[in-house]
Amino acid sequence: MFSGLSAFPLTPTNESGIDEAAFVRLVERLADAGVDSIGALGSTGSYAYLTRAERARIAQLAVKHAGNVPVLVGIGALRTRDVLALAEDAQHAGASAVLLAPMSYQRLSSDEVFELYETVTRSLSVPLCVYDNPGTTHFEFNDELYRRIARLPNVRSIKIPGVPSDTDAARAHVERLRALIPSHVTLGVSGDAFAATGLNSGCEAWYSVIGGLFPRTALAITRAAQAGDRQEASRLSARLQPLWAQFSQHGGSLRVIATAAELRGLVERPVLPLPLKVLQGASRQRLAVLLDELELA
Template identity: 80%
Template sequence: MFPGLSAFPLTPMNEDAIDEAAFVRLVERLVAAGVDSIGCLGSTGSYAYLTRAERARIAGLAVAHAGGTPVIVGIGALRTRDVLALAEDAQKAGASGVLLAPVSYQKLSADEVFGLYETVSRGLSVPLCVYDNPGTTHFEFSDELHGRIAQLPNVRSIKIPGVPAEPDAARARVERLRALIPPHVSIGVSGDAFAATGLNAGCEVWYSVVGGLFPKAALAIVRAAQAGDAQEAARLSGRMQPLWSFFGQCGGSLRVIATAAELRGWAGHPSLPLPLNTLEGAARQRLAALLDELELA
């Protein structure tokens, strides 16, 4: 399912409306850079803060301006009926695939999660990516559950939250999962700091936050890994380590990426839905300096 760089853009917004013009500009930047796919309405796209109508609008805009680049649309929601409705909207918009996290207020069981994917996958006409993101869903997939879900119709990728930092351990982790899933189901790494290690360990896709704003930097890492130059991929990722570390210092990547979009003039301020806020004061100044140091533009 769309190997290479899957770039996840921000959905710029304020309390009144989505900034559609800013979103379109971000999508067009990704197309111009040559990303392999675009993932709208992921966590970076703030899908959980949007209405069904807003999500349908964003999906339509992404497809309309993707220029033939495959668009993957997030369809996560609290209730299965809503996931099914969002899947229908995404397919009507022309999405090339959908991304589903097991979102819930109550902690889900493994059987409940399997039932969700079984129900949703049965009605799809496009590929589905399983979004394994325990940091937001508070559900931890076992490899065995991934193996069960990977047998379902239309499941074509698994987005894992990261890999061990040590290369041999990372490869062992990917190989354990690969042994349980069919060959037509790709393994994708997320967590930008782990991307190069994951790609070098056998992941076919990088589902990237930073790629949604700075696609050239992310593409350089992906293309090095795809060419078999593990050392260069690791070097390029290491150069970005100050930014990866800053993500951790700020409680995650979303506020950092949104602030970076504001600093570069690609989104207005505010660009996140309240109660979320972009960075201010010393943290904002530090990020501005980092972007310049890393030559991210």
């Protein structure tokens, strides 16, 4: 389950709570497309903005409606006690794995992050994916921390935040990380603009934002890379460069993907928890035109 396309859907949310029907539609859309796994409550799923009860409910809905597709559930929180409680909820819901980012308000040290993973992995009965996302956590893993955490029980994958854009540099980066970690631990690339390069350079998985909304588009890139057709994977990704540029322009992928979901009629407004907002005005119109041009599916 820690290879291929792992698609991360939105959690449609308003100030009254979760739009369960819209979330179920998104999950079923991913299952129907044949993604390799579903990542509920990742950053695209707004996990940091939800209560424990809301997160438990999302985990239950994801597992129930994913069919035979395995579900990873995000369990990141500021305190270790809360991470452990969320891990318990995810396992009770039937999650196939959990996904843990080292959230913080006070900046964490490497030893504190290692102890977090050490404590959590001891309590798990399912595998864990390490979630390295410095754009949201403001914590940067180093190679030694990767090495230490990868040897903990139940760790089965590391979600890295991207790879160098140069093909040779990307391959060297992945090979260096691969040499540090056990063979049973996979490397998964995130940062959708880097996905084709990461997969072509030896990453086994793509933890994908765009895959959570447009799974067939992301699957085409993934399957080309898995088949060894590096040129086709790169071509398909390059075609989406205007979308990657939108991510950069608007502070990441969440606002863009949420707006795209609204524009495609997959969710109802509002879709993001306040104070977050989707794109408005000219930015929204430009995205609408772009979606039509790219014919995402």
